C-alpha cells in the first residue's frame with residue numbers, strides 16, 4: 213500500500229479549498245454509495261456515525277430517503293469548510309443531526325456502543341495504514357454489538373479499462389497527490405480480520421474502481 217500522499221495539514225488545506233466541488237465526484241461515487249446503501253440496511257438503523265462527512269450529501273440522502281424518522285446522525289470532518297457545508301445542508305433535519313469538526317484524530321467524542329452504523333466514504337483511502345487501523349478500531353468501540361461498519365473507497369483496478377485508469381490515477385498521485393485529493397487505491401478488506409464481512413464488492417464506474425464493504429462487529 214502506498215504511503216499517505218498529503219500530510220494531515222495539507223489534507224485540511226486541500227478540502228477547505230475544495231469544498232462543494234467534492235460533489236462533482238458523483239460520477240464515480242454515486243453508483244458505489246447506492247451499492248453501499250443497498251446492503252447496509254439503513255432502513256433499520258437507529259444511530260448513524262459518519263467519519264469524514266464531506267459536504268453532507270450522503271447524510272442528506274440517508275436522512276431524507278432511508279433512515280427511520282426517529283434515527284439520528286452524527287458526522288465529523290476535519291475541514292471547516294466541509295463542516296459548514298454539512299451544517300447548511302442538514303439543518304432542515306433539526307435535532308436529529310449533529311456535526312463536529314475534528315482535528316483529524318480517530319478517537320471520537322462519543323460513548324462506546326452509541327451507534328449501530330459507522331460509515332466512512334472515500335476517506336480511509338487518504339489515511340496512513342496506522343490511521344486506517346485506528347479508525348476501524350474506533351468503529352468497533354462506537355458500534356453496538358451487531359452494529360455495521362459501512363465503508364467505501366478507491367481500490368485497485370478490476371478489468372482492463374479500470375486497471376489502466378488505476379495506473380493513471382497512481383501516476384497522478386505520485387506526481388502530485390493534490391491532483392487526486394490525496395486519495396489512492398487501497399484494499400480495505402485486508403483491515404477487517406476481526407469483523408464478519410457481510411458484503412464485499414468492487415464497483416467500477418467510469419473506469420474507476422471502488423470497494424464497498426459492510427461488516428458486522430462480532
Ligand SMILES: C[S@@+](CC[C@H](N)C(=O)[O-])C[C@H]1O[C@@H](n2cnc3c(N)ncnc32)[C@H](O)[C@@H]1O
Pocket residue numbers: 223224227234235237241263264265266267269270288289290291294314315316317332333334335338393395
Ligand atoms: C474525498 S472526501 C470524501 C467526502 C465524503 N465522504 C464523500 O464521499 O463525498 C474526503 C473527506 O474526508 C475528510 N477527512 C480527511 N481526513 C480526515 C480525518 N482524519 N478525519 C476526518 N475527516 C477527514 C476531508 O476533509 C474530506 O471532507
